[in-house]
Amino acid sequence: xDHRPQAWGRPRDDVYGAYDASYxxxxxxxxxxxxxxxxxxxxxxxxxxDGVVMAADNLASYGSLARFTDVKRLRVFLDSSIIGFxxxxxxxxxxxxxxxxxxxxxxxxxxxxxxPSDGTSPPGTLxxxxxxxxxxxxxxxxxxxFDPLWNQLLVAGLDADxxxxxxxxxxxxxxxxxxxxxxxxxxALAQPIMRRYASTEEQAASRTREEAIEVAKECMKVLYYRDxxxxxxxxxxxxxxxxxxxxxxxxxxxxSWAFAERIRGYxxxxx
Numbered sequence: 001x002d003h004r005p006q007a008w009g010r011p012r013d014d015v016y017g018a019y020d021a022s023y024x025x026x027x028x029x030x031x032x033x034x035x036x037x038x039x040x041x042x043x044x045x046x047x048x049x050d051g052v053v054m055a056a057d058n059l060a061s062y063g064s065l066a067r068f069t070d071v072k073r074l075r076v077f078l079d080s081s082i083i084g085f086x087x088x089x090x091x092x093x094x095x096x097x098x099x100x101x102x103x104x105x106x107x108x109x110x111x112x113x114x115x116p117s118d119g120t121s122p123p124g125t126l127x128x129x130x131x132x133x134x135x136x137x138x139x140x141x142x143x144x145x146f147d148p149l150w151n152q153l154l155v156a157g158l159d160a161d162x163x164x165x166x167x168x169x170x171x172x173x174x175x176x177x178x179x180x181x182x183x184x185x186x187x188a189l190a191q192p193i194m195r196r197y198a199s200t201e202e203q204a205a206s207r208t209r210e211e212a213i214e215v216a217k218e219c220m221k222v223l224y225y226r227d228x229x230x231x232x233x234x235x236x237x238x239x240x241x242x243x244x245x246x247x248x249x250x251x252x253x254x255x256s257w258a259f260a261e262r263i264r265g266y267x268x269x270x271x
Contacts, residue, residue: 043184044181053213055220055235061229128167132175141173152184166180182194185226189219217236
């Protein structure tokens with residue numbers, strides 16, 4: 001073996017001949033991801049009077065195996081918006097790096113002293129509405145390349161008029177907005193709970209921050225008990241005019257499954 005650092009693990013060319021890499025087929029057809037492998041489950045979000053609350057658990061599953069228990073799926077963008085990622089974790093990491101580069105470009109191009117005092121966005125800045133449109137174009141372009149990013153994204157923050165903004169994007173580039181949104185099993189399990197709280201924009205505008213946080217926590221509890229690909233440790237973020245408050249290691253109360261002992265037929269019960 002050739003033990004020089006520049007060729008660690010390679011057979012020595014002067015003994016065995018030049019390394020033949022033809023079997024790698026580097027000139028072959030382009031490959032694209034056909035299905036997600038390591039995935040995150042639900043992301044939930046709902047508006048309230050002054051902003052938006054978003055939450056997602058910290059689990060990344062390898063198929064049905066709860067493999068990674070400390071994967072944060074909420075990202076802060078420019079301290080003014082939150083992106084929640086459902087779906088493939090490797091595509092999430094790609095988008096995260098892309099958004100970091102975009103944030104650096106935005107920080108260079110915009111002077112903080114030009115931010116209006118009323119909380120509205122100066123022209124040309126990437127507020128949540130603009131960021132949502134940018135990500136929609138990115139996801140649609142990748143879909144047209146037949147190499148989609150296997151994610152569903154929720155974007156939350158404020159629009160150009162400093163009003164709460166919440167929107168969704170899927171891997172095909174399809175977008176829509178609503179007072180409450182959820183990905184994964186949250187669409188079935190959490191949406192009914194959130195819609196009782198705010199089914200219209202008018203209802204959402206009458207709710208307080210504390211009410212929205214309590215509803216989000218209740219949804220995370222239901223998802224933990226009902227969705228086999230979820231976890232009791234989660235991240236929760238609140239975005240308002242003052243910025244983003246993100247907590248990444250919240251824990252559901254330690255109820256565990258004690259309530260199940262009261263269910264007839266559970267465990268070793270025979271009656």
